[in-house]
Amino acid sequence: MSSRPAARRPTPPAADEPPRESSPTPNQPNSVQLGPRDRLIGQLYIEGDLRVGGVIEGEVEATGDVEIDDMANVKASLAGRDVSIHGHVNGAVVARKRLIVGRSGSLIGDVRVARLVIQDGASFSGKVSMGAGADKPVKAPEAPSAPVAPPKPEVQAVVEAVFEAPARVAEPTVVPPPVAKPAPGKPSITRLPATRVAVPPARPASKDGKGKTVPPKGKPKRR
Amino acid sequence: MESAPVETDGQTDAKRDGTKKFTLGPNDSLEGKLTYGGSMTVDGGHAEGEFRIGGNIEIGNGTVVKALLEASNVTIKGEVEGKLTARDKLTLGKSAKLNGDVQVKRLQIEDGATLNGYVRMGDFEQQAGS
Structure with missing residues (x-):
């Protein structure tokens, strides 16, 4: 979708970014x-802190x-x-701990x-949703996000891809996060329904089976 | 601390800016609609209804107010439930709890405050258009 503009971008981020001096250790x-x-268009998942001065x-x-x-x-x-906003933000914000909108900040979106x-x-x-009402929903996402931790290699790959090869960023960044995020979450969710879902199909199948088997049983009786 | 702090009590405070002041103390209570040109302070009292205030509203610490509020500046340190309009600025203190939709020109929320509701910000002329 929006990957093209990012792909068109030259490679300044890679050249500018010093953070990779020490190879990022997973721990x-x-x-x-x-x-x-710098500019990022797409999805970004990072284990660690993020500081943005450009366009996202x-x-x-x-x-x-x-x-x-x-x-x-x-x-x-x-x-x-902790999320602190001093620039312009248009979009929903979730802060597990605290959101600060500074005096120069502007935020349009649900929080x-x-x-x-x-x-x-x-x-x-x-x-704004916070306090007792928001506590549970806020903590709830944390549980799913905890299992997200395991796929560290993928995450590292994403982060590196952003800096090393912005030209390729479009594909890697867009693809891995959906894989990384839903993967830990969905299996647990889908497995539960899966077992339940498995039952209903079985019933119609058995009904079908009965439906087919009934006529032969009925026919002999009639005849 | 600037001039003569000893003399500025609550009483002289009201006279200072020449505006009327409506104060509800801990044993006072108000239920109903109030339209008032001066400023209003609810400090420990009970207030419920609809308050349209020409000046400022201040809801003190530990106070619970269930009302539609409209004023120039609104300062909340207690608990408020209801729709709120601040023609100028809304300030939520550390201990504030606000449940309700908010229309303000300026907004300041201190750490520790709790807010649940929609916030709309901007000039009030535009409000009619949008």
Whole structure:
């Protein structure tokens, strides 16, 4: 969909990004930084912190903190632990811990947070869900996201792909996250229904079987 | 601390800006519709209904208010349930709990405050259009 513009982009992010100096070790939480001239269109999942100074469109999820700088322009749903917004954000925000909208920040979108700080001067429009009502929904996503942890290699691949080969980013970034995210979640969900679903099909099958077997039984009786 | 802090009590405070002030204390209660040109303070009292205030509204710590509120500046430190319109600014203090949709020009929420509802922000002329 929106992968082409990203693919067209030259490779400045790879050249600019110093974070890869030390090869990212899977156990250490990494921090990803997109500068003011960087741009991401698609889905991003990161184990660690994310700092955005440029343009993002799509979907962003970080296990750590998300920071949107003054100059950033984000049209994406954001999810993170602590989320702080100082630039423009248009999209839903989920903060497992706290959302801060700074005085230079503007946010349009629905918000689900545990704690919320809006500084004077900030601009915000949307629905807010927090407190007792939001606690359960907020914690609920954490459970599914915990199993997300295992596929670290995939995640690392995504992050590296973003910096190493932005030209290829379009495909890898778009493809892996759906695989990584739903994979841990869906199996547990689908398995439950699967066992239940398996029963109903069995019944119609047996009905069909009876339906076919009944006539022969009936016919002899009639005749 | 600037001039003479000792003399500025609650009483002189009301006179200072020349506006009327409506205060509900811990033993006071109000149920119904109120349209009032001055400012309103609910501090520990019970208030329920519809309050359209020309000045500011302040809901003190530990106060529970169930009402439709409309005022220039609204400061909440207690609990409020109902639709709220702040022609200028809404401030939610650390201990504030607000349940209801909000229309404001400016918004400040301190850490610790709880808010559940839709927030609309912007000029009120545009509000009719959108």
